[in-house]
Amino acid sequence: MANLQLKIVNKIYDNKVQAVFDFNLEIEDKEFIVFVGPSGCGKSTTLRMIAGLEEITSGELYIDGQKMNDVLPKDRDIAMVFQSYALYPHMTVYDNMAFGLKLKKMPKEEIDQRVRHAAEILEITPYLKRKPKALSGGQRQRVALGRAIVRNAKVFLMDEPLSNLDAKLRVQMRTEIIKLHESLGATTIYVTHDQTEAMTMASRIVVMKDGYIQQIGSPKMIYNYPANMFVAGFIGSPAMNFLNGVCKEAGKIEIDGRSFNIPEMFKDDLKPYIGKEIVLGIRPEDIHYEGIVAEAFPDTPFDFKVEVCELLGHEFILHGHFGPQELLAKVSSRVDVKAGDEIKLAMDVTKLHFFDQETGIAINH
Ligand SMILES: Nc1ncnc2c1ncn2[C@@H]1O[C@H](COP(=O)(O)OP(=O)(O)OP(=O)(O)O)[C@@H](O)[C@H]1O
Numbered sequence: 576m577a578n579l580q581l582k583i584v585n586k587i588y589d590n591k592v593q594a595v596f597d598f599n600l601e602i603e604d605k606e607f608i609v610f611v612g613p614s615g616c617g618k619s620t621t622l623r624m625i626a627g628l629e630e631i632t633s634g635e636l637y638i639d640g641q642k643m644n645d646v647l648p649k650d651r652d653i654a655m656v657f658q659s660y661a662l663y664p665h666m667t668v669y670d671n672m673a674f675g676l677k678l679k680k681m682p683k684e685e686i687d688q689r690v691r692h693a694a695e696i697l698e699i700t701p702y703l704k705r706k707p708k709a710l711s712g713g714q715r716q717r718v719a720l721g722r723a724i725v726r727n728a729k730v731f732l733m734d735e736p737l738s739n740l741d742a743k744l745r746v747q748m749r750t751e752i753i754k755l756h757e758s759l760g761a762t763t764i765y766v767t768h769d770q771t772e773a774m775t776m777a778s779r780i781v782v783m784k785d786g787y788i789q790q791i792g793s794p795k796m797i798y799n800y801p802a803n804m805f806v807a808g809f810i811g812s813p814a815m816n817f818l819n820g821v822c823k824e825a826g827k828i829e830i831d832g833r834s835f836n837i838p839e840m841f842k843d844d845l846k847p848y849i850g851k852e853i854v855l856g857i858r859p860e861d862i863h864y865e866g867i868v869a870e871a872f873p874d875t876p877f878d879f880k881v882e883v884c885e886l887l888g889h890e891f892i893l894h895g896h897f898g899p900q901e902l903l904a905k906v907s908s909r910v911d912v913k914a915g916d917e918i919k920l921a922m923d924v925t926k927l928h929f930f931d932q933e934t935g936i937a938i939n940h
Pocket residue numbers: 588589590592593594612613614615616617618619620621768
């Protein structure tokens with residue numbers, strides 16, 4: 576098992592594209608770290624530098640205190656699982672899993688024991704004699720995981736391993752990978768562009784954009800205290816609403832001529848912004864159908880015309896506007912609402928977020 580350190584790591588490709596800027600991260604033994612961000616943010620490049628598949632342009636990588644920059648991939652004690660499975664089509668499942676160990680000249684009995692043990696864990700024992708083409712996508716991905724498990728590697732690296740699977744299987748494999756991590760305890764770094772995967776699997780999330788780390792923290796921390804508008808908008812579904820407003824006084828925000836009293840807890844943070852424009856953020860789930868919240872915060876109810884009403888089962892996503900600005904609310908589907916209705920909604924003002932309009936950086940933490 577292993578800890579990792581990345582110190583001021585940069586990557587500039589031959590075509591002068593800088594994919595990663597000053598990446599700093601310390602990973603503890605047994606952590607499940609997820610790199611998440613939109614396409615092109617540099618998450619795969621960072622993972623590939625850790626694996627040794629890409630050279631580190633500048634900066635240092637340590638595994639268990641040992642500098643790894645110039646160590647060959649095969650000597651880094653790392654197992655990698657790719658989106659494409661990368662199985663050998665002409666080999667059986669057994670041989671696919673045994674192949675790496677045979678190359679290492681491991682005794683046959685030990686190989687057999689490791690392959691059978693991994694197959695048990697992954698419940699693929701009945702398929703050991705099959706070729707990959709006779710397996711479903713989920714079973715193939717299990718073989719790819721098995722190939723990583725048999726190596727008893729210190730570190731597991733996974734690059735979008737579930738993105739070829741259909742939605743249902745993805746959810747199932749998500750749980751299996753979490754269980755696998757709990758039982759093996761190997762330090763794991765997992766790359767995805769899917770914020771739900773990041774939220775459900777990670778012990779800590781690293782949110783990236785344009786080659787820069789935006790925020791590092793537990794899923795809860797990142798969700799509740801996003802460091803900037805990018806993180807706030809990227810993590811959470813549907814995305815956080817942003818409304819442009821003016822901070823009239825520390826306890827008052829005006830949005831489209833409508834004034835809101837802001838709870839005491841935000842007053843100190845807002846003081847430097849008095850008289851300035853700011854961005855107010857509120858998650859759709861923190862906007863409620865008139866009721867409990869409206870009673871608790873009597874000045875917040877506002878008129879809302881439901882333009883679209885999406886049923887998600889136990890919840891509705893209501894689409895509409897606050898003045899000219901778009902607003903989404905997530906409310907219980909037990910409420911009787913349909914498109915075209917004029918209703919009253921209320922914001923839970925204790926759940927507000929505030930952002931500097933110029934920099935997008937969170938004002939309240
Ligand atoms: N071999 C390469 N040569 C030149 N530029 C590259 C190379 N690989 C990636 N890049 C560029 O580096 C940047 C980061 O790419 P990277 O694949 O790390 O992003 P990503 O966040 O993993 O995206 P995705 O989710 O699409 O895989 C992109 O601008 C990409 O075009």
